[in-house]
Amino acid sequence: MRRNRFMQKKHTNEEMTLQITSMADIFTILLVFLLKSFSTGLSTITPSNDITLPDAKGGDEVADVLKVEISPNVILVDDKPVVKLRGFRFEPTDVEANKTSRSLNSKLIEERKKREMAEVGITQDKGQKTPNARKLMILADEKAPYATVKSVLTSSGNAGFVDFKLVVIGDE
Amino acid sequence: MKGQLHALNQSRAPLEMEFELNIAPIIDCFTVLITYLLISASFISISVMDIGVSGNGDPTATPIEKKDPIAVSIQINAYNDITVKISGSEKANFKIPQAEGATNWKQLVEALKPYKAKYPNVETAVVSADSSTEYRNIVKVIEGVRESFPLVSIGDE
Numbered sequence: 001m002r003r004n005r006f007m008q009k010k011h012t013n014e015e016m017t018l019q020i021t022s023m024a025d026i027f028t029i030l031l032v033f034l035l036k037s038f039s040t041g042l043s044t045i046t047p048s049n050d051i052t053l054p055d056a057k058g059g060d061e062v063a064d065v066l067k068v069e070i071s072p073n074v075i076l077v078d079d080k081p082v083v084k085l086r087g088f089r090f091e092p093t094d095v096e097a098n099k100t101s102r103s104l105n106s107k108l109i110e111e112r113k114k115r116e117m118a119e120v121g122i123t124q125d126k127g128q129k130t131p132n133a134r135k136l137m138i139l140a141d142e143k144a145p146y147a148t149v150k151s152v153l154t155s156s157g158n159a160g161f162v163d164f165k166l167v168v169i170g171d172e
Numbered sequence: 173m174k175g176q177l178h179a180l181n182q183s184r185a186p187l188e189m190e191f192e193l194n195i196a197p198i199i200d201c202f203t204v205l206i207t208y209l210l211i212s213a214s215f216i217s218i219s220v221m222d223i224g225v226s227g228n229g230d231p232t233a234t235p236i237e238k239k240d241p242i243a244v245s246i247q248i249n250a251y252n253d254i255t256v257k258i259s260g261s262e263k264a265n266f267k268i269p270q271a272e273g274a275t276n277w278k279q280l281v282e283a284l285k286p287y288k289a290k291y292p293n294v295e296t297a298v299v300s301a302d303s304s305t306e307y308r309n310i311v312k313v314i315e316g317v318r319e320s321f322p323l324v325s326i327g328d329e
Contacts, residue, residue: 017192024195027202034209045218054308056315058219137220142308146248146301149310153225153326163222168311170219 045167047139048076054142056168065132065165066111068152070140075104075152082107088141088148099147100155108159135163221314224325226298240294242287244321246280248301252309254280258287275309277316288320297321300328 047053050071069076075083083101084091094101115133136156140149153164242260249255252270254277264287268279288294297317301310314324 020195020199024199024202027199027206030206031202031209034206034213037213037215038209046214053218054311056219056221056311058221060220060222140307142306142311144307145303146305146307146310147303149307150303150326150328157225164225166221166223166311166314168219168221168315169216 045137045139047167051139051141052143053139053167053169056166056170058166058168058170060165065135065137065163066108066115066161067137067139068108068156070138070144070148070152072141072143075101077104077107077111085148088144090148090151098154098158100151100158104152104155105159108155108161112160134161135165136161137165137167139167221311221318223314224323226325226327240296241291242294244284244287244294244297244317245327246297246299246313246317248275248299248305248309248313250302250304252305254313256280256283262287262290275313277312280313281316281319284317284320295321296323296325298325298327300326 045067048069048071050073051069067076067078069079070088071085072088073085074081075085083094083104090101094103096102096105112133116131119131119133138149138152140152156164240260242258242262245257245259247255247257252273252275254268254270254275256264256266256268258264266283268276268283270276271279297320299310299314299317301313310326314326317324
């Protein structure tokens with residue numbers, strides 16, 4: 001009997017298998033690449049959004065030290081805003097005779113004392129001359145004028161910090 | 173019918189069992205791992221430069237050896253020209269003009285190499301700049317100076 005052409009063809013019950021072999025290949029390559037670039041330590045340093053770090057070759061060791069960020073509008077100490085700036089310049093009411101910021105000076109002294117108290121009892125590495133409490137890391141925008149950076153360094157020196165580290169974007 | 177088939181199959185070679193490898197759990201693990209690594213990945217390589225501050229007052233600040241035969245001083249002016257001053261056993265004073273609006277740190281590296289070759293034990297240098305000099309130019313000069321004199325300190329103008 002001729003099949004009525006208007007009759008709908010019955011769909012056969014076929015199982016559709018999803019081809020995920022290609023996806024597994026891509027994931028494997030992606031995973032190998034990400035594992036290779038995965039690192040600890042320096043990856044925890046994240047500059048603020050409004051800071052563009054300068055390019056340079058660094059290569060020195062880094063530890064858990066106090067972080068000071070210099071952006072066009074604010075100076076952050078350990079991610080907390082301390083001093084307001086206007087185009088990298090201090091407010092005239094905040095500047096002391098030695099061209100340093102009063103609020104920054106007091107904050108740095110407070111942080112240094114806090115860190116020294118926290119480090120009491122912690123044995124330092126034998127090769128380490130300077131305790132971490134007296135080390136400071138500076139993340140400054142590449143357009144920051146030397147006067148501002150020098151002022152921050154002077155404030156840090158007066159507060160008791162002796163080891164300074166400039167954070168840059170470098171080629172490894 | 174089926175049973176006959178079964179009997180028939182028993183006298184022949186055993187049937188090959190086809191199976192499919194289930195890679196769905198592996199994909200699940202990969203997805204989680206890749207998500208975590210992508211979130212924690214840092215695609216910019218951050219590095220650190222150690223510097224000192226001269227005139228800080230703290231004797232441990234910069235280990236400047238006062239017995240160095242020469243003292244190296246690098247100054248950057250407002251126009252990004254570099255002035256190199258050598259004092260001590262040998263005296264020199266020369267200028268390296270800016271290049272393309274920035275400090276010509278590559279020429280500075282070449283200029284300092286002969287002094288490093290002559291005085292290999294000298295490791296310190298002082299870098300100072302005009303108040304308006306941009307930080308990136310100072311960092312580039314410090315990077316160049318560090319190739320010959322690794323202990324760099326920042327000083328006053």
